[in-house]
Amino acid sequence: MIDVLTVSKQRGGRTLWEDLTFSVDAGEVVALTGPSGCGKSTLLDCVGHIDRVDSGTIRIGGVDAGRSARRARLLRRDHIGYLFQDFGLVHDATVGANVDLARPTGRGRRRGLSTGAALEQVGLGGRSSARTHELSGGEQQRVALARLLVKQPSVILADEPTSALDADNAALVLDRLESFAAAGAAVLIATHAPSVTRRAARVIALRDARDHRGGP
Template identity: 40%
Template sequence: MTVAVAALELHDISHAYDNNLAVAGASLHVDEGEVVCLLGPSGCGKSTILRIAAGLEPLQQGEVRMGGVTVAGGGLIPVPPERRGVGLVFQDFALFPHLNVAGNIAFGLSDLAPRERPHRVAEVLAQVDMSDFAEAYPHALSGGQQQRIALARALAPRPRILLLDEPFSGLDARLREQIREDTLRVLKQSGAATLMVTHDPDEAMFMADRIYLMKGGRVVQSGSPDALYRRPVDPFVARFFTAVNEFAGVVTAGRVATPLGVLPAPGFRDGMRVLVLVRPEAIHLVPAGTGSEPVVAGTLTQARFLGGVHWLEVSLRGADGAGVTVKVHHAGRDVPEAGGRVLLTLDPRDALIFATTSAGDAEAARGSDEISVLSNS
């Protein structure tokens, strides 16, 4: 049986700048045709990993393999960047201002016979819908057009691996949505393995087949966007993707009391202090007399219309009797006026529960005993 070899594999990568550890024992892989996102806050080490993979940063510890072949580490002389066969797209696009679009794309085609280069340039320009701009210069292009040309230039040599460093961060929000849709289409058509760095969780969830979420130089969790969103391993992961409502509690008889009702806490010992996280979109407004799940009453204190949803703040009575404000994303058309009474419901499967230390920080689980998705079971 043939074992599939990853297009790109980084194993136990560590890297320091002076005495500052930027990456600490990170490992990841990207398969052919797969889009993988390195996600995390600024300074977490994700761009350093990308630069190490490209050969732009010297490897200090670990190993980099491409197509099963070691290109850095393992006691070998590292393969230089120009011989790694990777395509690069940087945050600032790095187009040559003195070359027109065709010249920029042809620059990396030195291995192609001169008579074949115009055909390849025309091919990738068509791929990114920029065929009419071959003679234009970078300064005459919009940000979105420059991004397309940078992608075309990276794709032109037909690399097996594409490395993208925050490629959409310089674009305005509406243009960014359109360009990333077009980019994902082109990446999938190319069949190249793609590793993309981003700090934007929405962008990572849209683009990625798999996500590696980093914090402090380490990979905290990896998996599909759905897995990281629905089954986060700790509160940091849950908080990174959306705002959350947070409630502290103590497990009693396998349940925990929250302002949204008493919820089941399977896998947690009685007496354990826990942190319950609930995303605003998991809480629903219900008409009086309806809803199969527990319903709690509150007072609407603020409402803002955001287009697709209403952003609400609702005042509830906490489990200890104190007032608590919860945030709700309501997709319905009708919203009561501020000061009105509302009924809220929560499916317990949409709440996340984590054991906490005495200091209140979520601690890592052993198996599923201390980190669990709440369920009705």
């Protein structure tokens, strides 16, 4: 589902990673680890076609967007979902409106849950009319999870999704990510948290691009 092939990236004259190759299969949860500044978030942005690699190829579901902005936009729209450390919500909009933003459009799109059903599944069934800035950090990440339930992406990219959460909300996020993988999504998580890496099928140590099995 995700194929990263001999990619390299420099930033500010410094090489973040060079000739990096790995894959994430459908139904798999893979964690990216490494010290701060090693390029974990940048790599997620490149996989998500928000940023571009300097060289190499990234394929999503066999599709290489190359340098085509249109193809990259279609991949983001049709196949990729995100969980951001800062939640990535529109803070002056309601909870329901934020979830509706993820709703698929057009023919042949995968149909996820309704907004109401998605909010019920993440424990926010009564908060659709609330403004997102009124919510706690854990509740805001639940809104982001509800967006994924509505969109049902085939690829999920999560950047430190538990770092600002308490233990209960962090466990809920990980449970949901595992559920998405069980349903066939490829899940790639950038993290420094041992509680996350322990639950990953594999861990990629970005500093030296080692790829090894995770789990207990």
